[in-house]
Every structure is written in structure tokens, then in C-alpha cells.
Amino acid sequence: MRRQETVLEDCRSPRRIRCQEIKYPGDMASLTKDFVRPEIPKPTELEVSETNRLVIAIWEKKVSAYCTRTDYLDSNLKTAYAVILGQCSEAMKAKLTSRDKESRK
Secondary structure, eight states, rough: OOHHHHHHHHHHHHHHHHHHHHGGGGGEEEEHHHHHOOOOOOOOOOOOOOOOOOHHHHHHHHHHHHHHHHHHHHHHHHHHHHHHHTTHHHHHHHHHHHHHHHHOO
């Protein structure tokens, strides 16, 4: 009985790891729902004449968060496509490859 529980835990661990790898999962919602790449809103431009150090620091933090989210989105998309492609049969992969070649023409 103990061995069976260990095997079950080993089978579940890749899923747990994949779920932990995805950061900002809310950005992936439109991809899974509407099959559209999510758009992350860019921070507004900072006024050139702005001299308030607090406002500048907040703006820099927003820019940093935007860059982080876009990096994680790219990483999450690669992970999702790898998981989906890994579950496809060889026939489905061949069909997807042929469609990709046709769309390039």
C-alpha cells in the first residue's frame, strides 16, 4: 500500500510543478477562453517635467511590473504550448505542421 501511494505522488508531481511554474495566471485567462493572446496594458508615460521623486519611483515600479508580466506571459505561453503539443498524437502534430507550411505560402 505504501508503494502505491508513492507512485501516485510521483505521477501528480509534474502537474504540481507545472502549476507552480505559471506566474500571473490571470493573464492566461483570455488565451484559454477566447484563444487570443492577452494584452497587458502599458504604463502611462511620465511627464518630462516631473520632478517629484515619489511619482518617479512609482512610475519606475509600474514599468518594472509591466516588464515582469510580459516576460512571465511569454514563458507561460511557451509552457502551455509545450504541454498541449506534448498531448497531441503524431497524426495531429503532422496536421499542424502541414497547416503551418500552408499558411507560410
